[in-house]
Amino acid sequence: MAAAHEAxxxxxxxxxxxxxxxxxxxxDSLKLFLSSRTSLDTQDAVLSERWPHTEALRMxxxxxxxxxxxxxxxxxxxxSPAVVDDVLREWPFEGTGDLRKVPLGLRLHVLDLWVDELESTKCLENDEAKDLVKKIGDLVLELQTCPVKAVRERAKESYQDGRLPWGTKDEDMSDAEEADDDDDDEWGGIEE
Structure with missing residues (x-):
């Protein structure tokens, strides 16, 4: 067996x-060999394994x-969208199967940041990445049926983010901002 690998x-x-x-x-050949292999699932396993042992000061x-x-x-x-789609489906956005594989806090954190990171990597602006955004959105949509209530609620909340193509902008926020614009001229005092 070792001889076959050596050959x-x-x-x-x-x-x-x-x-x-x-x-x-x-x-140089070894560097090329190692750089050609991207292993995304190992980082997920390490992050999931280290999550419960992280001190509050290092969180x-x-x-x-x-x-x-x-x-x-x-x-x-x-x-390579297919490879990462499989990794995302297995790691942070897994809604069925062994839910203990990814700690709840880590799963909730990824649900908090996925839209921010789509925006920072320019996936929301790039027409070529629209399929990727749709795939990740579908994964988050599937999490709305997860057995864990906190995951369901966070998935629903993050899926409706206004920065996403299908997201809804919060009308209450825009009304509050318009009211703030009217009151910027002077201070009205304390109302009774």
Whole structure:
């Protein structure tokens, strides 16, 4: 078994060679081999495993790490949508199966940030990424039937975000903003 792997990857043997040119060429070959393989599911497994052990003082950094990992996942999704769609369906947006695989807090955090990251990676503006936005929206829509109440509510709330093509803008907010514009000229005092 090991001999078959060695025959498929001769650069492993060449890394131990005494010839500098051969080692350098082999190292370049190894770098190319490793860079050609994107493994998104391993980062998800590590994040899910480390979530319960994160101290409260380090939680902000961990949440930022989750945000950046999700942004990288979206950038990779623009290049190969099928692979990332499978990873997203398995990891943060899984609504059926073993729900213990992804901790609830991590799942809720991803539901909070997915629209922000779609916006920051320019997926909402890019016509080529409209299919990706639709696929992720469909995954979030499926979470509205999740057995966990907090996930259902958060999925419904984030799916209706006004920045999304199908989202609804909050009319109460726009009325409040118009009222604020009228009152900017002077202070009316304390009303009784």
């Amino acid at each position: 498929q990857m001769p650069f492993i043997r060449n890394l131990a060679s005494s010839d500098r040119k051969l080692r350098t060429a082999s190292l 902000d950094k961990f949440l930022l790490l989750v945000r950046r990992a999700f942004a990288v996942m979206l950038e990779c999704a623009q290049k």
